[in-house]
Amino acid sequence: MTIGIEHYLIVSAVLFAIGLFIVLAKRNLIGALMGVELMLNAVNLTFIAFARFTESAQPIAGQVFAVFVITVAAGEAALALGLAVAVYRTRASIDAEDMSTLKW
Amino acid sequence: MDGTGIVIAFWVFAAMTVGAALLVVALRNLFHAALALIVAFAGMAGLFVTLSADFLAVGQVLIYVGAISILVIFALMLTPLAGRHNGESRYALPAGGAAAGLAAVVIYAVLNVDWPLRGGEGFDETAALLGEALLDTWVLPFEVVSVLLLAAMIGAIVLVRGDGE
């Protein structure tokens, strides 16, 4: 048995779906952020799988993309968690359903 | 070296990643969920290794496991009154439907597309290759990303700074 690109892509799809569910369904903002991280990871896996398996003029490009994704994810995490903390400071809550007003 | 080792490694790491991701959904204690997320990240690093992306695997450990999950935990600690409950909102059912639908579509597509495969082995050493690619073909995005990181850092500082300081 060999492990092909399909295996990785399916794992990635499942992870992305789980991440999506977390983002959509979790009440806690920080919990939802974990879903975002999972989704980004799933995308990374796809890029790297393509870099490994598919025909390309510059096969490393997939990994380069993954590097960018990781970098952006780091920035995103810092910023989003900063947002969560800021929201918590004003509202004493980070429940996504509490945040229904545009202005307060 | 597409031997038994890789096959076993793939299944172990895939099970670890997906299982931990499911735990992130299922665990009711948010701190435990964050720990499960770390396991998922670590499993992902393992998957990267099986894809001969060793530099990215280490980067994954350094950044996701070592830094981002720490940030998540830190944010959890900074919001003590928010309740550490990792429950679902009333959108759980439609969200589940959307996620399952997406997964189904993607998996269907994956299985039915004829991928332009290239034979042979993975990369021998990716660090040098990556470095050359980043500073050659991709130098503009590389610089843009560094600016983005700086902006994100400043933004985060501004956000969490109190007014009085």
Next chain:
Amino acid sequence: MTMQTEPFIMNIGPQHPSTHGVFRIRVALDGEVITDADMIMGYLHRSMEKLAEERTYTQNIPFTDRIDYLAAMSNNLAYVMAVEKLASVEVPERGQYLRVIMAEFQRIASHAMAVGTFVNDCGAWQTPLMYMFKERERILDLFEMTCGARLTCNYVRIGGVSYDIPDEFLPKAWELVREMPGILDEYEGLLVENEILLARSKGIGVLTAQEAINFSCTGPMLRGSGVAWDLRKADPYAVYDRMQFEIPVGRNGDCYDRFRVRLEEMRQSGRILKQCLEQLPGGQATNPVPLALRPPVGEAYAAVEGPRGELGFYIVSDGGPAPYRFHVRAPSLINLTALPKMTIGSTVADAVVILGSVDIVVGEVDR
């Protein structure tokens, strides 16, 4: 934007490596910064002041050992001086000198302990404490050869001292006194310019002279804040009026100054000891007084400059064999009252350093 959080309450103590006994500070924290500090004392309360009303004047001397177990000699001296004042007992000159010798040795020992634990509280891993203990050990040996006890000496007696010094005392004492300046130079070389110690203690726990006076602080706490006040100069007792010595005074009022003042006081104590040993007269050390002493009705207060500050005993006699009222002015307790003032606004780590610089003995705080 305001942060709506409940304060993080943390108990430093009663069981904590740095409270020097069973003492508790309940601090409210914002991050690492202390926003409120509440001192809770009494874990070591042994009701000594009340117990003393049931015992004769001589029987009370051992209690004073156990009030401040790091400075038993000074405590003995202060109490005995109060009783002598009350009963108008004269002390022979040799007794006076021996008292001063013991009190000054005790000051060095106590300050060595204080400095050592202070640097420990700054985070050093026992090393300075061990160095300090080296000389403290020699002093305790001297006490042991004189009265048989090392810590709770019970040496000073009404009318003099319990035993005259043995023959081997003087050579050993001279040896120590001669080596003292060199030893202190070594300590100063080790500690005074240590970058990390400076970073940890300079500008930390500042107490201005005005505040120190208002809190009734005495001893190195007061002198560290720029007030040259020393009972040995201000109101000389025993034979201190014949001694040449100086009062070391800090100018900034921070933890570092208190630590430096203590180091410098050890040097001055060495000077006093040298003079005492030179001038030590012969003759009787003790005027015998009846064991069941019945001082006349009245009251007396006598205080000495103990290692921690003004250590005073206030005794009221109703003419009976036991004091009617026995009150201790414990410098540890009174110095400690300045603690919230110094700690609020600093971090937890600083609070520990500040507590170390106050140099409390919980036995004396709670009695």
Next chain:
Amino acid sequence: MPFPFLKGAWYNISDLSNLSRALLGWVDGWGNDTVAYIAAGLIGVLATMAFLVPSQLGVVWIERRVIGRFQIRRGPNRVGPYGLLQPIADALKVMLKEALTPPAGDKWVFWAAPILMFIPAIGVYAVIPWGKNMAMADLNIGLLYFVALSSLTTIFVFMAGWSSNNKYSLFGAMRVVAMMISYEVPVVVTLLGVSLFTGSLSLSGIVQWQADYHVWLVLLQPMAFIVYYIASTAELNRTPADIAEAESEIVAGYHTEYSGMKFSLFYAAEYTNALAISALVAAVYFGGWYMWGLEQWVPGWLIFIGKLYFFFLVLIWLRGTLPRLRVDQLMAFAWKFLLPLSLVNVFVVGLEVLLWHENGWSAGVTLPAFAVVNLALTVALVYTYARAFGYDRPRAGDIVLRSEIGFVPGPATEGLPGGT
């Protein structure tokens, strides 16, 4: 012959890898790849353990004895000759102690933390080059692997602190996280200078480079060494940066609630980490097994272990002599002192590499020149910057000797009648 793999190779103690290679060749002869892989892994693990387990006991004894000497006492000398059996007695004692679990804590996390602590602690040994060809797994990104794996410690420390449900523990955990994240930045940036210069991320490659050019990297990048050693000391939670377990402040930090075997696991993991950092310093900055020809006469791995223990002794020395810094001072130190220096280092090193390789200068002239330039730069920068960074110095008039009572004019007595 029962052990054919021993033929001819085993007596060459200067290169123990012959032994394992012969063994592997023998196993490979069976024709089963998987078995050979497992055998290779097992040999590596056993070799690492053969160093770690005795070292683990040894360093406990060494630290206690050496600190004892620092503190003018003897240290353990009752159990066995020179107290050599003391570590075993210690180990027996902690094993027999009751392992308490805080009832309000998080039981599973509480149990998992000390065990997981060992994953990064031991995992990093995979890439340590014990001698020529003697790394267990010569990853071509070994340096990065080392840093990434040791950053995992943070999480386990946090798990320990959080699950104890103790405020001291939580404090220690929060401090660890803040500190480790801060100090990882200078560590990574300094090591960047190394891989820039040697063109390799592999630890064996870096040591080989030093052997090829007959120079230790510490001579070429003294500033990087200083920054790295300070920062890694902080990451190890050892004095002067042991704020995570600051005994005098927060009792024992994150392992306040741990007892018995679980506590000793933390203890052992700390020593394992300390040894690993010492090993990395010895390999990266002090030439690993290379010692200007001495390795011809003495086995390289012995030289390496000697260097490793030397740096461990330096860690003990620091612990025996220094007080502890405050959290904010440590953070300021990382961000304001170490980080700028490491950035300057990367800049200078990059410039030098560029000059060197672009102009095709000969190494014999270039490297000494770089060494001199960098040393001068280090002295200038570290010294002046440390002075500028220094805290209040003691001034001559801090302590005044007075023979009369009264006020001494100074900051503390402002507004009061001065000098009487």
